[in-house]
Amino acid sequence: MMSFPLLEVKDISVEYGVDGKTIKAVNHVNLEINKGDVVAIVGESGSGKSTLAMTFLNLIEKPGRIRNGKVNYRGAKGVVDVLRMRPVDLMRYRWKEVSMIFQSAMNSLNPVMRIEGQLRDVMIEHGTDESLVDAKIDEKLKLAGLTTSIKKSYPHELSGGMKQRVNIALALACDPKLLIADEATTALDVVVQRQILTRLLKLKQDLSLSLVFITHDISLVANIAEIINVMYAGKIVERAFAKQLFENPLHPYTEALLQSIPTLEKGTAIKGIKGTPPDLSKEIKGCPFADRCPKMFDRCLAEPPELKNVGDNHYVSCHLY
Amino acid sequence: MITRRYVIRRIIYMAITFFVAITLVFLLPRLAPGNPVLIILLTKYGGIVKPQQLKILESELHISGTLWQQYISFWISLLHGNFGPSFYYYPQSVSSLIITHIPWTFFLLGTSTIISIVLGVAVGSYSGWKRGYSDSFLQSFSIGLTAVPYFWLALIFQLVFAVLVVIDGTHILPVAGAYGYFVTPGFNYQFVISLLKHSILPLATLVITSFPGFALLMRNTIVTVLDEDYVLQAKAKGLSLNTIRKSYVNKNAILPVATSVGLAFAGIVGGAFIVEEVFSYPGIGYLLYNAVTVYDYPLEEGIFLIIVIVTILANFAVDLLYAYLDPRVVLK
Numbered sequence: 001m002m003s004f005p006l007l008e009v010k011d012i013s014v015e016y017g018v019d020g021k022t023i024k025a026v027n028h029v030n031l032e033i034n035k036g037d038v039v040a041i042v043g044e045s046g047s048g049k050s051t052l053a054m055t056f057l058n059l060i061e062k063p064g065r066i067r068n069g070k071v072n073y074r075g076a077k078g079v080v081d082v083l084r085m086r087p088v089d090l091m092r093y094r095w096k097e098v099s100m101i102f103q104s105a106m107n108s109l110n111p112v113m114r115i116e117g118q119l120r121d122v123m124i125e126h127g128t129d130e131s132l133v134d135a136k137i138d139e140k141l142k143l144a145g146l147t148t149s150i151k152k153s154y155p156h157e158l159s160g161g162m163k164q165r166v167n168i169a170l171a172l173a174c175d176p177k178l179l180i181a182d183e184a185t186t187a188l189d190v191v192v193q194r195q196i197l198t199r200l201l202k203l204k205q206d207l208s209l210s211l212v213f214i215t216h217d218i219s220l221v222a223n224i225a226e227i228i229n230v231m232y233a234g235k236i237v238e239r240a241f242a243k244q245l246f247e248n249p250l251h252p253y254t255e256a257l258l259q260s261i262p263t264l265e266k267g268t269a270i271k272g273i274k275g276t277p278p279d280l281s282k283e284i285k286g287c288p289f290a291d292r293c294p295k296m297f298d299r300c301l302a303e304p305p306e307l308k309n310v311g312d313n314h315y316v317s318c319h320l321y
Numbered sequence: 322m323i324t325r326r327y328v329i330r331r332i333i334y335m336a337i338t339f340f341v342a343i344t345l346v347f348l349l350p351r352l353a354p355g356n357p358v359l360i361i362l363l364t365k366y367g368g369i370v371k372p373q374q375l376k377i378l379e380s381e382l383h384i385s386g387t388l389w390q391q392y393i394s395f396w397i398s399l400l401h402g403n404f405g406p407s408f409y410y411y412p413q414s415v416s417s418l419i420i421t422h423i424p425w426t427f428f429l430l431g432t433s434t435i436i437s438i439v440l441g442v443a444v445g446s447y448s449g450w451k452r453g454y455s456d457s458f459l460q461s462f463s464i465g466l467t468a469v470p471y472f473w474l475a476l477i478f479q480l481v482f483a484v485l486v487v488i489d490g491t492h493i494l495p496v497a498g499a500y501g502y503f504v505t506p507g508f509n510y511q512f513v514i515s516l517l518k519h520s521i522l523p524l525a526t527l528v529i530t531s532f533p534g535f536a537l538l539m540r541n542t543i544v545t546v547l548d549e550d551y552v553l554q555a556k557a558k559g560l561s562l563n564t565i566r567k568s569y570v571n572k573n574a575i576l577p578v579a580t581s582v583g584l585a586f587a588g589i590v591g592g593a594f595i596v597e598e599v600f601s602y603p604g605i606g607y608l609l610y611n612a613v614t615v616y617d618y619p620l621e622e623g624i625f626l627i628i629v630i631v632t633i634l635a636n637f638a639v640d641l642l643y644a645y646l647d648p649r650v651v652l653k
Contacts (some may be wrong), residue, residue: 020569038541057557059553059556059557061553086400090559091559091560091561092559093559094556094557094558094559095557095558095559096559099557099558100554102550102553102554103559104550107549107550107551108550108551108553108554109551109554110551110555110568110569110649111551111573111647111648111649112572112573112576112646112647112649113568113569113572116566120560121558121568122559122560123561125558125559125561125564126559154648154649156648156649170554170558189324226394
């Protein structure tokens, strides 16, 4: 591809120092997000998917630290590394360029501030004209599928689904180019989940957003994501177009993950994945999935596999290919 | 949100609490062994006390008759707002005694409470925001100080400034009273200076022993709030540190502190019983201490009445304040 991607994560590693141990949450990950892409990052708890997303906003805080790598963002003034921005520039970059719907949407609203105030402060600080703010607040709430009357409410007066929508409205407050939805629908029932996802996709169409979905539920993103990244133990183990990944999963982990989805068809048994993910505070010599892999062979224990293109932009990190 | 029903119900509860507390205020002094009349006769007139004298004085002071009769006359005088004369400071009335002593308590405890809160909140916030070494140090320091009993510190100050550090026969700081013997109260330079000098040691005692409590509370709430998801989101929103601090952290962190601040202010009227006694500071605590030692029933009752009223009202005020500060609190 000739044009530079909107966001390019290069060889990023993030560690958490806890109780004298170092946990390698994200381990040399590369990722590209192009303008207009809908990208999903799928993985189980502790696979590092949220940590990876945090690096897009340079939000890693103690006890976490970014070990190495770059997060290059293509803005109006060319390509900049988000991790090496001056604090003032970082403040301007956050939310204006890349915004996020947080995992804990239930707790990510300030309990003692009206919804209106939480939209207002971010708009004002990112340079929205005072006289336009009220109209913009109404506009964003409507975009998120809310009635404008809720702006006078406090978060505790809203239902879970409404809070989630408020978070969407918040994420859109400054017209970002890229929106990260980190488990944005996890706490909601399936009906509301569907509504919210449809809403996000429609917004993507209307506002020409790029979207990143982070989820543990691969079935959720099956129909909405264009590109799916499967993460395991801090690494991306497989990346492919959604259709391709579902039809022809290459990595044994992806395969197992797909088999663990309940289907409506009769006679298909759900299979779990044996064992537990590896302890990330220990050095892993070979493939991190080797312990649990049904197709494991000698080489898997000896050397770590690299993520490589096996054709048609299908990437996999497995010694079988 | 506060409903009218809540306020009405709360007023009824307060009335019940008041009734119970006032009954205890009546009973407690009378439960203490000893006879106030005997003490008055012995201390004021000395010598041999005749039984008739005892009877006359008892009826004069409304402490003759059964407990029930006394209780009823106690309520009558209470409803008239008149406790009559003090036993010990006879013929001075209870209300005039309270009125002359309460400004000293307001001055001493008002000042020390404000200093403690400001200092505590400042130290606590700094500690909570900074974390790291200074935080660990301030925390151990505060915990150590909260363990110091204020009466002990008061006695240590007495020992140091009244006994150990005496230069050429004069004290560096006055250790007793509210102002010097030779100054005339009023708006004159000498009086103000004397007043301030006399307040240093009792103030220091109160501040040193009470600010660490506020500091620890503030520090812990700041640390908790900083870990909240809405603070992380505020950072992700690219808000300035100032906005995050003001609208996101402090607004939430102030909630638990508001309760203890409200109740601390309620404590102001009660005076600092032992600190005032140790420093012979003529406040309400000092007055109460003396009233208890000489069985001055009306004076004890009068002082306790004020403490009871202020405490009940302050609790109510704190709840209302809390509902105002935290929209999640619904009082219904």
